Amino acid sequence: MCSFLVVAASLSLIYNLSQVTRRQQHRGPDHHSEVRVGDYIFIHDLLHMTGPLTPQPFLADDRSVAVVFNGEIYNFKELCPSCLSDGECLVGLYTTYGAPMFARLLDGEFAIVIHDFARQVAVLASDPFGTKPLSYACDSRGVHAATYESSLMGLGLEARRVPPNTVLEVTLYGGCRETPLGPTFEFDLRQFKTDTSDWQRAFTAAVEKRVRYARPGAVFLGLSSGYDSGAIQAALVGMSRPHSAYSIYSHEDLGILEARAEYSRNVSDSTLFILTEGDLSRSHTILTERGEPFHYSQRGRLGMMFDDPAASGMAFICAVAREEGRTLYLSGTGADETISDYGFNGTRIFPH
Numbered sequence: 145m146c147s148f149l150v151v152a153a154s155l156s157l158i159y160n161l162s163q164v165t166r167r168q169q170h171r172g173p174d175h176h177s178e179v180r181v182g183d184y185i186f187i188h189d190l191l192h193m194t195g196p197l198t199p200q201p202f203l204a205d206d207r208s209v210a211v212v213f214n215g216e217i218y219n220f221k222e223l224c225p226s227c228l229s230d231g232e233c234l235v236g237l238y239t240t241y242g243a244p245m246f247a248r249l250l251d252g253e254f255a256i257v258i259h260d261f262a263r264q265v266a267v268l269a270s271d272p273f274g275t276k277p278l279s280y281a282c283d284s285r286g287v288h289a290a291t292y293e294s295s296l297m298g299l300g301l302e303a304r305r306v307p308p309n310t311v312l313e314v315t316l317y318g319g320c321r322e323t324p325l326g327p328t329f330e331f332d333l334r335q336f337k338t339d340t341s342d343w344q345r346a347f348t349a350a351v352e353k354r355v356r357y358a359r360p361g362a363v364f365l366g367l368s369s370g371y372d373s374g375a376i377q378a379a380l381v382g383m384s385r386p387h388s389a390y391s392i393y394s395h396e397d398l399g400i401l402e403a404r405a406e407y408s409r410n411v412s413d414s415t416l417f418i419l420t421e422g423d424l425s426r427s428h429t430i431l432t433e434r435g436e437p438f439h440y441s442q443r444g445r446l447g448m449m450f451d452d453p454a455a456s457g458m459a460f461i462c463a464v465a466r467e468e469g470r471t472l473y474l475s476g477t478g479a480d481e482t483i484s485d486y487g488f489n490g491t492r493i494f495p496h
Contacts, residue, residue, distance in 0.1 A: 147171040147291035148200070148212040149187040150257050154285055155299055156185055164298030165189075168291045170434045171214075175199055181210045182261050184286065188212050193471045194357035198229035204239060208262040211235055214291055215254030215276045218353040223249060230357075234258075243267045244311035244325040251353070255306070257289040264316045272329040274308025277436070282320035292436045351379040354474060355387075363387040364470040366461050367414070369400035372476035380474075381408045388470055390461045393418045419460060427456040427463070 147168035149161065161178075162169075165187060169176070172189025177199045179186045188200040194216070202211040217223075217230035224233035230252070237246040238258055247256070247269040255278035258267040266287040270278050280289040281301035290296050296303035306312060311325040337343070355363050363380070367373045367389040380387050389412050391401055405414035417423075431450045438449040449455055462473065 145171045145191045146200075146214045147189045148214060148257065149185075149288075149290045149295050150212060150259065151185055151187075151288045151290075151299065152285035153180055153183050153185050155288075159299050161185070161187060165290075165292075165295050167294055167434060167436055171291065177201075179210075181207055181259070184210070184259055186210055186212055191471060192359075193362060194359065195229040198231060200231060202231055202235050204235050208260070209235055209239060210259045210261075211238070211256065213254055213256040214278075215252055215256075215271065216354070217250055217252040217254065218356070219249075219251040238267070243269070243313060244328070247311050247328045250328075255291070259287075259316065261316070266314045266316055267325075268306050268310070268312045268314070269328060270306045270308055270310050272309045272327075272331075274306075278306040279303045280306060280314070282314055282322075286316050287314045287320065294436055347375065348379050348382065351376060351474065352383055355380070355385055355472065358472045361386070361468075362470055362472040363474065364461075364465045364472070365389055365474040366458060367391045367401070367404060369397035369404075374400075374404060376474050376476055377404060377408055377412070381411055384411055386411050387474075388412065388465065388468070389414045390464065391416045392457050392461070394457075415464075417460070417464075419457065423460055424453060424456045427459040430463070431455060431459050 147165070149165050149168070151161070169189050172191045174192040175190040175197060177188045179201055181201065181203065186201040190197065190199065200212045203209070211231070211234045213231055213234060217233060220227055220230040220233045224236060227233050234246070234256065237249060241249065252271060253275040254269070254271050255276035256269040257278070260267065266289070268278060268280055268289060270276070277291050278289065279293040279296055280287060281296045281303050282288070283301065288296060288299070288301060293303040293305065309327045309329060311328055313323045313325055315321045363385065364387060365373055365376055367377060368391065377389060389405070389408065391414070393416055401416065408414070428450060435450060440447055440449060465473070
């Protein structure tokens with residue numbers, strides 16, 4: 145969970161870039177870099193989770209291509225065996241295959257910004273599900289991009305979000321012409337399966353690749369008595385992967401939590417928190433001061449994300465994990481939350 149800001153250097157003469165990026169800086173507490181390439185400034189704040197600490201941007205040898213990204217590239221070793229960090233593969237892939245093909249080779253979660261000064265274009269790429277935020281703006285000074293919309297808006301720019309599963313090319317100068325280059329991934333929705341065995345193998349592989357290069361002690365999850373976090377923990381136990389599991393006492397089935405703690409005790413330490421109103425209030429304050437404003441929009445669940453008690457609970461867990469040196473958080477969304485009425489013990493909670 146890193147953050148970046150790419151802006152025309154002329155804007156730094158008018159605005160305090162540190163001030164406009166104050167919210168997104170919290171996403172990357174381990175390293176701050178600010179590099180000028182041509183007439184652009186690339187700012188990156190790094191959260192160090194896997195591999196050696198590698199500052200950004202990534203640059204071509206002649207500085208004709210500059211790349212910043214937020215996320216994880218899980219297959220980077222297959223794409224670039226000599227690379228020590230996942231982002232190191234991006235410049236070579238782009239210069240070899242171009243866009244959109246370079247993005248289609250990636251297996252990962254990512255938001256990528258490439259400024260190709262030789263071709264005078266910017267390339268913006270989001271992963272198939274848009275798991276990482278990516279916004280951009282375009283004016284007479286060039287193409288600007290950021291992790292958070294608020295950073296661009298703080299520069300007086302009209303920000304737009306890059307949709308999920310998108311590769312977009314924008315001219316750097318002379319009109320900001322946009323050319324959609326197609327999706328990052330082509331989904332084949334035909335179904336020929338008659339059992340769940342392939343799904344189970346794919347799920348286990350999905351968990352494994354997310355922890356493959358994690359530093360020792362980095363992996364943690366929020367564990368409820370539900371199916372999604374339980375399945376993730378079962379996969380971690382199956383591969384004997386050490387991790388920490390944090391639970392919050394609320395409406396969870398304590399019997400299930402106790403059974404999961406016993407089942408995973410050889411590879412996991414389990415912690416159950418009983419939060420007070422004061423704990424939740426402090427987490428809510430941190431969210432509102434540091435987070436990017438986000439409004440729920442689905443039917444039956446409107447309002448600010450900050451006001452969702454689950455957000456405050458997750459913020460509490462992540463704060464504890466960070467203090468303990470854990471930086472790689474695994475989470476999932478159950479099918480009940482996606483394709484059916486979300487409920488508990490036969491009682492509807494949120495309509496879909």
